[in-house]
Amino acid sequence: MHDMTKGSNVSLTALSENVGSVIVGLGWSSPTGEGDADVSVLLLDAGGKVRSDADFCFYNNPMVADGSVQLLGKEPTADGSEDRISFDLTVVPADVERMVVAASRYEGAHFGELDDLKVTLADAVGESILRFVIEDAGPVSAIIFGELYRRGDEWKFRAVGQGYDTGLAGLATDFGVDIEDDEAEDAATVTAEEPAADPAAVTELEAAPPQAVLEAVPAPRPPVEQETAPRQRTVRPRTAKKKVTLPKAPAKSLAENESWKQARLFPVSALKSDRDREMRATSVLLSVMAQVPRFGRRITAPFGAPSGRMETFTEVSLPHGDTPRRPDGVIRVERAGKLWTALVETKTNGNALRSDQVQAYMDIAARRGYEAVITLSNDVALEGSPLVDVKIDRRRKHQVALWHLSWAEVAHQAQMLIRHEGVGNVARTWLLQDLLYYLQHDNSGCHGFQNMGSAWVPVRNGINDETLCQGDPRALEVVESWERLIRQVCLRLGGELGQKVLPAQRARRGTDPGARRARLADQLCLEGRLQAELRVEGAPGLLSVSADLRTAKLRTSVEIPAPEQGYPLTWAKRLIRRLAEAPADLHVETLVEGETGGPRGTLERLRPEPADLLPKDSGTRITGFRLSLFKGMGSGRGNAESGFIRSVDDAVHRFYTSVVVHLDGPVSGRAATKERVAVG
Secondary structure, eight states, rough: EEETTTTTTEEEGGTTOOOOOOEEEEEEETSSSSSEEEEEEEOTTTSSSSSSSSEEBTTTBBTTTTSEEEEEEEEEEEEEEEEEEETTSSSSSSTEEEEEEEOOOOOOOGGGGEEEEEEEEEEESSSSEEEEEEEEOOOOOEEEEEEEEEEEEEEEEEEEEEEHHHHHHHHHHHTTOOOOOOSSSOOOBBBSSSSOOHHHHHHHHSSSSSHHHHHHOOOOOOSOOOOOOOOOOOOOSSSSSOOOOOOOOOOOOSSSSTTTOOOOSSSTTTTHHHHHHHHHHHHHHHHHHHHSSHHHHHHHHHGGGOOSEEEESSSSOOOOSSSSSSSEEEEEEEEEEEEEEEEEEOOOTTTOOOOHHHHHHHHHHHTTTTTTTEESSSSSTTTTTTTOOOOTTTTTOOEEEEEEHHHHHHHHHHHHHIIOOOOOOOHHHHHHHHHHHHHHSSSSSOOOOOOOOOTHHHHHHHHHTTTOTOOOOOHHHHHHHHHHHHHHHHHHHHHHTTTTTTEEOOOOOTTOHHHHHHHHHHHHHHHHHEEEEEEETTOOSSSEEEEEETTTEEEEEEEEEEOOOOHHHHHHHHHHHHHHTSOHHHHHEEEEEEESSOOOHHHHHHSGGGGGGSSTTTTTTTTEEEEEEEOOSSSSSSTTTTBBBHHHHHHHHHHHHHHHGGOSSSSSSHHHHHOOOOOO
């Protein structure tokens, strides 16, 4: 990997032959696990300005119109998280001279509070080819990490590391983006003749089947007699994030009773074997990817696929020695006369991927000039821990990328598009809904991570009878399974909320994933607990999950910092009022400076007497409050009703929906609106 210094530049073709498309990653870590930032890209012309506001790519405009740049979202890493951005350099418009890659913080935070600021660039086969570490970010709220720019027929990368005190709005303005400052203006395109649509109504309409939509389309209005053209309101990027509202309850069913089942495009009743499930799941997924371009693009962009016309195939026969091979599927994308091809190998129902099978597909792809092999199963890939071991011949000029996708990730992307982002077409929304219904059905075999592994029961028994020793490899297996489970819990909760939910890592600087997991395995042997923290966008603090294997109890909790102003009794009363609809068995604990714990009690006991939360010594400083729910954890290693995986998923869901939703964020809604930048 090529390490860069501030101000240096390098030609991409000098580092790799596979740079038609690249993935740029922006990473950082936080000592508290709470630090976060938003990435953005600006496409600039020869004059150093955007051609239009559409060249400003960020969280409310995650992909430019031609598909050459797309924000792929965050991925957890060993020491924090990484935001990834896909660049298809073969289709960047000729009048775009350079593309600036930046990130911004919000709510008064600055980059000097974060560690390990870096930008990396990977080629089309996923090989990291360059890295730039920013050592001196300082108290700035926005920073340019680097830029991709043209020199003749080739692309180069420059390490910039320039900070901005004015945040994302100031950064965008400097490059010619016209920022909308009027918070009262709607963010949608509105004309004098067309009133803005009610978001709730639009969501409800998109969720309906096509025949219901046809009935809901209003009759055309009579023509206006005046000849004057309607005024078009200019749509500009705005200083507020889009509001996401969950859809209303579906319309009442016309079925006579609950035994009537709605007809489905993708039936699951005829599935009797694992082979049937694999074939059906592959065909269902690939067909929807081809028919819903935004969904297909969302799935394939992280794998280096270009934005273009997609076709998908199943049960294709390809020559391989004496016996032809039949991959479960093939994805082909055409852009500017060039083809990108990926072979797909699918597993369902907890079946493991076979190394020899994947190796054969890698060899076939290399010989035929294909770009990737994508494995798809219920398992979740971990950083630094491949699911299958394959040999890659580095002597070959053409390299093939090996990627993994979990069924949980597929369901997450479908849910995000259906419930929160939309696909711009009612029929496509209906297709996605049927896909999601299929994936979530018990008989599909596409349920995501469902088994804690063979080490789960021996480790639990060893902890209970105190025979589990540090260094036991079974403890490391359980830690890896726990990490997979937490990543899946984040996907499911994020899909329901339409918000970013990520594991919050608290690793030492420079710690590799293997060393971090080994340390957690030793901690499991000593304390008998599995712990994790989730960072939920908009929540007042990190959501903590702890599984105590000695007591068979799950604890979900969140810590709320004390306000900077006011009186402790006022804080306590306000907190209890905000929790009026929270469960009565919620534990509330006062956090005090210099002590392990303060007054505590259940919400049921504290409601009539909020003053019981105050320390007896009036001089003791209150630093915050901890809210916790406890529940028994499942004994089985699987996802059955009594299983451990189901109990963790249910515990996190219950805690968020019954407790966290009633809490204010770290700043008031008005302050948050002024701090953050969004496109309407």
